[in-house]
Amino acid sequence: MTGTGHDAYAEIVVEHLGKSFQRAVPAVNDIGLTVTSDSAIGIVGESGSGKSTLVRMMCGLLSPSTGTVSYNGLGLHQMLSTRGGRRDFRREVQYVAQDTTSSFDPRRTLRDAVRLPAMRLLGMEGVAADARVDETLRSLELDPSLADRYPSEVSGGQRQRFSIARALVVKPRILLCDEVVSALDVSVQGAILNMLRSYCETEHCGLVFVSHGLPATAFIARDMLVMNNGVVIEQGTTDEIVERPRDPYTIELLDAYRGIESVDELAVAAAS
Numbered sequence: 001m002t003g004t005g006h007d008a009y010a011e012i013v014v015e016h017l018g019k020s021f022q023r024a025v026p027a028v029n030d031i032g033l034t035v036t037s038d039s040a041i042g043i044v045g046e047s048g049s050g051k052s053t054l055v056r057m058m059c060g061l062l063s064p065s066t067g068t069v070s071y072n073g074l075g076l077h078q079m080l081s082t083r084g085g086r087r088d089f090r091r092e093v094q095y096v097a098q099d100t101t102s103s104f105d106p107r108r109t110l111r112d113a114v115r116l117p118a119m120r121l122l123g124m125e126g127v128a129a130d131a132r133v134d135e136t137l138r139s140l141e142l143d144p145s146l147a148d149r150y151p152s153e154v155s156g157g158q159r160q161r162f163s164i165a166r167a168l169v170v171k172p173r174i175l176l177c178d179e180v181v182s183a184l185d186v187s188v189q190g191a192i193l194n195m196l197r198s199y200c201e202t203e204h205c206g207l208v209f210v211s212h213g214l215p216a217t218a219f220i221a222r223d224m225l226v227m228n229n230g231v232v233i234e235q236g237t238t239d240e241i242v243e244r245p246r247d248p249y250t251i252e253l254l255d256a257y258r259g260i261e262s263v264d265e266l267a268v269a270a271a272s
């Protein structure tokens with residue numbers, strides 16, 4: 001297995017990826033994409049455009065109907081078929097979903113929840129595991145004393161930070177975030193976006209940020225993919241897409257933010 005060191009380069013390559021559920025139109029159709037530990041990629045599109053389906057296939061939570069996903073040159077399907085391969089992949093690629101309520105065990109404290117991946121995936125125990133948990137919580141500006149509470153005893157924004165902490169505690173090389181701020185207040189969104197952006201930059205962690213909210217995505221992503229009906233209809237740098245959109249669908253998405261004309265202005269809208 002390559003890429004287990006902290007500064008190791010990591011790469012997910014998606015080729016001709018497709019997923020069909022029981023509908024005539026595929027949820028995802030023939031998508032190609034490369035994500036590395038240097039990426040900050042936003043995936044935008046309205047509800048039902050296939051964003052979550054794509055990202056869930058990229059981390060092995062969903063099997064593709066067509067095409068392939070590989071990680072550092074190895075087929076993901078093959079990698080996830082062995083216990084060691086699964087552990088290596090989960091240590092290096094982490095996924096955070098929007099729904100924090102169902103993703104935490106209500107009977108475990110938040111500290112236990114964040115400690116678990118450090119123990120299972122990094123083999124840390126006792127004091128070392130607790131130190132790693134505290135370090136991660138502090139990097140996310142989370143008061144470690146909150147960690148002794150149960151998931152139902154903190155706010156939605158705090159719970160979302162803990163779910164991000166649970167992913168970052170293993171210091172992944174690539175982080176996949178699926179609508180992690182969409183359900184939160186704008187002020188909480190801004191704080192989480194700032195924290196995520198600076199964490200990924202300082203730790204050299206690649207980021208895929210899925211959202212139907214354009215300001216948040218523009219704030220955090222250097223490159224963007226616009227999806228509609230399961231296909232990528234526009235792809236480029238965030239500056240190009242926000243300031244010179246070509247596809248009518250992208251123009252329509254941007255129209256929702258009429259009056260905001262530059263990436264900087266969108267970022268202000270996201271973080272204020």
Ligand SMILES: Nc1ncnc2c1ncn2[C@@H]1O[C@H](COP(=O)(O)OP(=O)(O)OP(=O)(O)O)[C@@H](O)[C@H]1O
Pocket residue numbers: 021022027045046047048049050051052053054212
């Ligand atoms: N498990 C499933 N079974 C059947 N259809 C599904 C399933 N998951 C997703 N779909 C369908 O696939 C399409 C894409 O859904 P997906 O959740 O990927 O979109 P999305 O862009 O992430 O939307 P949202 O922003 O609302 O999460 C939708 O038509 C959805 O109904």
